[in-house]
Amino acid sequence: MPTDLTLYNSLTRKKEVFHPLVPGHVGLYVCGPTVYNPVHLGNCRTFVSFDIIYRYLMAKGYKVRYVRNITDVGHLTDDGEDRMSKGARLEQLEPMEVAQKFSNQFHDMMRTFNALPPSIEPRATGHIIEQIDMVREIIENGYAYEVNGSVYFDVEAYNNANEERYGELSGRRIEELMAESRELKSQGEKRSPSDFAIWMKASDDHILRWDSPWGAGFPGWHLECSAMSTKYLGRDFDIHGGGNDLKFPHHENEIAQNVGACHHAGARYWLHTNMLLMNGKKMSKSDGNTITPEELFTGDSEHVSEGYAPMVVRFFMLQTHYRSTMDLSEEALQAAKKGYTRLLEAWDSLQDMEGAGGAQNGTVGKELAAGLAAAYAEMDDDFNTPKAMARIFELVTRINALKGGQLSLEEVSAEGLESFRDGLGTLLWNVLGLKAEAATGGAEQEALDRVMEIVLELRQQARADKDWALSDKLRDALTEAGITVKDGKEGATWSL
RNA sequence: GGUUGGGUGGCCGAGUGGCUAGGCAAAGGUCUGCAAAACCUUGUACGGCGGUUCGAAUCCGCUCCCAACCUCCA
Numbered sequence A: 001m002p003t004d005l006t007l008y009n010s011l012t013r014k015k016e017v018f019h020p021l022v023p024g025h026v027g028l029y030v031c032g033p034t035v036y037n038p039v040h041l042g043n044c045r046t047f048v049s050f051d052i053i054y055r056y057l058m059a060k061g062y063k064v065r066y067v068r069n070i071t072d073v074g075h076l077t078d079d080g081e082d083r084m085s086k087g088a089r090l091e092q093l094e095p096m097e098v099a100q101k102f103s104n105q106f107h108d109m110m111r112t113f114n115a116l117p118p119s120i121e122p123r124a125t126g127h128i129i130e131q132i133d134m135v136r137e138i139i140e141n142g143y144a145y146e147v148n149g150s151v152y153f154d155v156e157a158y159n160n161a162n163e164e165r166y167g168e169l170s171g172r173r174i175e176e177l178m179a180e181s182r183e184l185k186s187q188g189e190k191r192s193p194s195d196f197a198i199w200m201k202a203s204d205d206h207i208l209r210w211d212s213p214w215g216a217g218f219p220g221w222h223l224e225c226s227a228m229s230t231k232y233l234g235r236d237f238d239i240h241g242g243g244n245d246l247k248f249p250h251h252e253n254e255i256a257q258n259v260g261a262c263h264h265a266g267a268r269y270w271l272h273t274n275m276l277l278m279n280g281k282k283m284s285k286s287d288g289n290t291i292t293p294e295e296l297f298t299g300d301s302e303h304v305s306e307g308y309a310p311m312v313v314r315f316f317m318l319q320t321h322y323r324s325t326m327d328l329s330e331e332a333l334q335a336a337k338k339g340y341t342r343l344l345e346a347w348d349s350l351q352d353m354e355g356a357g358g359a360q361n362g363t364v365g366k367e368l369a370a371g372l373a374a375a376y377a378e379m380d381d382d383f384n385t386p387k388a389m390a391r392i393f394e395l396v397t398r399i400n401a402l403k404g405g406q407l408s409l410e411e412v413s414a415e416g417l418e419s420f421r422d423g424l425g426t427l428l429w430n431v432l433g434l435k436a437e438a439a440t441g442g443a444e445q446e447a448l449d450r451v452m453e454i455v456l457e458l459r460q461q462a463r464a465d466k467d468w469a470l471s472d473k474l475r476d477a478l479t480e481a482g483i484t485v486k487d488g489k490e491g492a493t494w495s496l
Numbered sequence B: 001g002g003u004u005g006g007g008u009g010g011c012c013g014a015g016u017g018g019c020u021a022g023g024c025a026a027a028g029g030u031c032u033g034c035a036a037a038a039c040c041u042u043g044u045a046c047g048g049c050g051g052u053u054c055g056a057a058u059c060c061g062c063u064c065c066c067a068a069c070c071u072c073c074a
Helices: A041-059 A083-091 A095-112 A124-140 A155-161 A174-184 A223-233 A244-262 A293-298 A310-318 A330-351 A363-380 A385-404 A414-431 A442-464 A468-480
Strands: A006-009 A014-017 A025-030 A063-068 A144-147 A150-153 A196-201 A217-219 A236-243 A266-273 A276-278 A326-328 A484-488 A491-495
Touching (some): A025 A223, A041 A276, A041 A414, A095 A293, A124 A223, A217 A223, A223 A236, A293 A310, A310 A330, A310 A385, A442 A491, A468 A484
Parallel strands (some): A025 A063, A236 A266, A276 A326
16 A cells, blocks of 8 residues: 655645656755765765665655765855865865865765765766856846856845745745845945855966856856756756755755746755754864764764764664754664664574465564555655654564564465565665675685584583583683674574 | 754654654563573653643643754755
């Protein structure tokens, strides 16, 4: 019984049933990273969230074009310096070298988190022509003006001509914005403080520069996403995503630019992920309240007592809804680690099981099927991964009960178990994007398996002889080596 | 100050006006030579004050507190 996919649209501030523009197809645009420094853990959270959304849309049978940009033009920093060239000077590298270095690093990190690559990953510097064209269109439509080689978006003119739509996404009112910014800074070349640059004149020492009808310069803060989403997904497309902190001004201005250029607003559904906090506060380098993904994995940080595997972190992210702030803490990570281990162990147990019932599923088989369907249904409700996880853990309990004998496999048909296993596997590995990480690989792992088999056999012999001293000694020694032995009905099992 | 979203049991974290979210931790029990694991059972939770309602954590008002955004930021 498939349900409709509903999602929370930031634009309307309501949950809406999702209807793609073209049946069967979804155009998804997500604001990607600025590649001038190492990827931040908060970025990872956002991209993991959209990875799950991407995966789930595909699991629903949609053909998805997922576009996620790389910003390598840089934006102005406080002192007016281009970020890319700043990075270049500090690192003694070419700007494109810096961009490449951190793009590579970003891609590695996405792979580590098991996030699928997007269908198209356009770079801002590769779309200067499109951006210049867009600036020209906006000027032609009367929503921008040129001053000394820079072009500014005329927010007031735009707002008056388009039913006061500036601010519809962020809930801001133009009068309030003007009132504030008047106090904050001088107007400079802008006619109005709320106007924003869509093309900037390059000063003589600015490295990243391109020729344009307005002289040498570089594109403005928000233009790339407008230009690239339009190019690859069309003037109207389905979903635009990004972090909450991009809502204003970035996304608001993106809409203005789209409408300003071609009278189409771009995305119909806007999805915003919430922030990752640590100790209840935004991560910030300046006050030390931060941890890099690498530090989180290795445990090399004052904020964690040990390293956490990337999949434990991903699992941890799954337990919070993408629209809620997520608070990173040692205790929460510990809980995630244990929970994830329990999930993996149940999955392992499930692999060795066979349904013993007849052709018809018994009570337990039906419960398994219903629980799995419920988990999928939770995903239809605005990608509610925490609720889906709750349903999955109810299934974990049943799997363990089947293994422990509290529930009988006689209640599950062979076919029922098979399809349950397939469905659960699809959900865990394909949709939620988890993976069962082997502690060690290949030959080493095989050898260890073999050794453990021998050791456990010896211990089993000792237990049969009621030589508890020897059996306990073996177990204690193994425990000391980091290997846990668990005695079950079908013999002992072990885990690292 | 403005905008947006929050404040849920020891911790994390879902939530539909009335029915056990879930994970971790804790307590009791079953199983086990012991242990671990597993299974079963257990928690006067919903910032505060009012209101609507037969009934509110869930709706409304006020209030306190928190976070993000308003300047580049996922």
